[in-house]
Amino acid sequence: ETTDVVIIGAGPAGLTLANLLQRNGIACIVLEARDRSHVEDRQRAGVLDHYGAEIFTAAGLSDAIIADAPREKMLELRYEGEPHFFAGPAHTGGRAGVIVPQQLLVRRLLATFVEAGGDLRFGVSDIRLRDLSQPRITYAGGELTASYIAGCDGFHGISRRSIPPDSLTTYEFDHGIGWYTVLAESPPPWHALMGISHHGFAAQFARGPQASRFYLQYEPGGADPRDWPDDYTWDQLRLRLGDPNLPAGPITDREIVEMRSFVAEPMSHQNLFLAGDAAHIITPMGAKGMNLALFDADVLARALTAALRDGDESGLPAYSDVCLRRTWDYQEFSRWFTEMVHDAGAQSDPFRRRLARARFDRLFTNPAAAAHFADMMAGTPHPT
Ligand code: FAS
Numbered sequence: 001e002t003t004d005v006v007i008i009g010a011g012p013a014g015l016t017l018a019n020l021l022q023r024n025g026i027a028c029i030v031l032e033a034r035d036r037s038h039v040e041d042r043q044r045a046g047v048l049d050h051y052g053a054e055i056f057t058a059a060g061l062s063d064a065i066i067a068d069a070p071r072e073k074m075l076e077l078r079y080e081g082e083p084h085f086f087a088g089p090a091h092t093g094g095r096a097g098v099i100v101p102q103q104l105l106v107r108r109l110l111a112t113f114v115e116a117g118g119d120l121r122f123g124v125s126d127i128r129l130r131d132l133s134q135p136r137i138t139y140a141g142g143e144l145t146a147s148y149i150a151g152c153d154g155f156h157g158i159s160r161r162s163i164p165p166d167s168l169t170t171y172e173f174d175h176g177i178g179w180y181t182v183l184a185e186s187p188p189p190w191h192a193l194m195g196i197s198h199h200g201f202a203a204q205f206a207r208g209p210q211a212s213r214f215y216l217q218y219e220p221g222g223a224d225p226r227d228w229p230d231d232y233t234w235d236q237l238r239l240r241l242g243d244p245n246l247p248a249g250p251i252t253d254r255e256i257v258e259m260r261s262f263v264a265e266p267m268s269h270q271n272l273f274l275a276g277d278a279a280h281i282i283t284p285m286g287a288k289g290m291n292l293a294l295f296d297a298d299v300l301a302r303a304l305t306a307a308l309r310d311g312d313e314s315g316l317p318a319y320s321d322v323c324l325r326r327t328w329d330y331q332e333f334s335r336w337f338t339e340m341v342h343d344a345g346a347q348s349d350p351f352r353r354r355l356a357r358a359r360f361d362r363l364f365t366n367p368a369a370a371a372h373f374a375d376m377m378a379g380t381p382h383p384t
Contacts, residue, residue: 003027003119004308006137006146008127008159010039010120012102013276013293014152015109016055020301022118023059026308029146030113030120031127031139033153039122040110043183043253045102045290046205046213047072049379050095052294064112065105069098074191075377077360079344080198081242084364091367091374101207102290129162132270147271148304152297154277155262163269175259175283175335177342178218180225182233185249186212195241196360198346202240211252215284216240217342218256226254259283259338261331266320273300273319280327285338288330291379296323326380333376 005021007014010032021028032039048066056065073096075086089096114120130136135146151159160168188206195202201217216236218225225233234248262281267274276293299322303315336359342348343356362369 001029001142002145003029004146005029005148005150005304006031006135006144007150007152008129008137009033009151009153009157009276009278010106010110010122011152011154011276011293012045012106012109012290013278013297014150015106015113016294016297017150017152017275017301018113018118018120019061019109020055020059020297021304022113022116023061024301024305024309026305028119028150029144030118031124031137031144032120032122033124033127034122036110036122040107041103042106043101043103045284045287046099046207047097047287047291048100048105048294049097049287049291049377050092051379051381052291053098054381055294055298061112065108066098066100069100072097072099072192072377076189076191076193077341078193078195078197078242079357079360080196083242084360086363086370086373088374088377091371092378095375095378097287097378099206105290127158129158129272132162132272135271147308149272150300150304151272151274151278152276152293155281157278159272159278160264160274162272167269169265171261171263171265173261173335175261175338176220177259177283177338178220178225179257179259179284180216180218180228180233181253181255181257182214182216182251183207183253184212184214184251185210186214186247188212193241194341195237196341196344196356197240197242198344199236199239200345201342202237204237204241217345219347220258224256226256257284259285261335263324263327263331265324267296267323268316268320273304273316275300275323279323280331282327282331282334283338285341286330286334286377288334292323292327292330295326299323329380330376 005028007030077084126140137144193204203215207213267279275296306312340359343352
């Protein structure tokens with residue numbers, strides 16, 4: 001069996017690429033290891049940045065993908081319980097992200113692709129990339145040849161590992177910070193809320209009309225916060241969010257995320273192109289992981305369409321540099337943001353605690369600093 005592009009993985013990167021190629025008349029087949037319900041139910045990101053939303057608008061997909069999504073208006077940063085309101089859109093001429101839970105985005109992308117006749121195969125096992133220059137893929141029960149392969153199979157996928165190790169340079173960074181995240185039946189905040197305090201960082205985001213997603217900083221290597229009694233968790237949230245009356249509710253989901261960053265360079269090898277978490281991992285600070293995956297998919301869709309439809313292959317060798325430039329820009333932003341809101345903790349180095357406070361104060365005293373922060377949060381437009 002043969003096609004133009006084989007896409008490995010049906011997450012945000014793979015499904016965005018599949019929809020964009022389909023809209024451009026490029027034949028593609030998506031191979032996904034898990035079953036449909038697993039793919040549709042995985043909860044992760046919550047915010048599509050402005051640039052991410054623009055990708056779907058430009059492709060004529062905004063009604064299908066982001067129709068009724070509420071726009072991000074305000075971020076409340078409570079410093080030792082004192083509220084500070086940051087209205088991002090006021091600094092960016094209205095540009096802002098939209099609140100779209102990742103699993104809703106994936107569901108809509110999947111339905112749009114399949115309803116338009118897209119070839120998406122679930123439960124595909126033992127995928128092997130046999131040849132990357134004349135792409136040939138085998139899997140349990142089948143074989144495909146293609147002009148190009150898009151590796152959209154996440155950090156633990158097969159694509160990056162199919163590139164000869166001496167052709168890749170990888171960068172890893174452990175931020176030394178853990179997040180304990182709980183989903184609870186607790187009334188959601190009016191807007192995104194972050195608590196910065198000597199007790200440690202905490203955050204609260206809406207997850208539907210009756211639920212909230214909370215994050216609490218913890219010391220990796222210490223006691224596993226999933227063993228904390230719920231009363232202790234609620235006490236810590238009230239302390240860090242500076243809200244003694246925060247209503248408790250049943251906790252329905254408990255997870256820990258250790259903050260780490262990873263980048264593989266280059267993001268392509270012969271006719272294999274990596275997109276999304278297959279190439280890079282960024283901390284959830286600043287909500288850029290999913291958005292970087294969409295950005296990669298948009299750049300790759302343009303380059304593959306130009307090569308396969310218009311005979312112009314120039315976008316393919318440029319793909320990796322264009323995506324890495326944005327990836328490192330967001331890695332730096334996410335690290336800056338992580339330090340600003342986590343280094344206030346009592347266990348931090350006193351000098352770094354003062355730096356964190358200086359970064360915070362600058363946001364509310366220096367209009368250029370505020371505009372830059374708002375621009376990074378909204379998502380910077382695609383480089384021409
Ligand atoms: P994904 O990992 O989403 O998708 C890869 C797909 O490939 C999966 O469907 C998988 O089943 C499939 N696959 C894997 N191996 C395969 C194989 N060998 N063969 C075939 N298919 C294979 N980002 C944000 O922007 N904001 C957040 O708040 C945020 N919070 C997060 C919280 C957590 C706990 C985690 C883990 C991540 C979070 N992220 C967040 C980042 C996350 O959203 C990723 O950036 C995003 O899912 C990346 O999308 P993909 O690159 O498509 O990879």
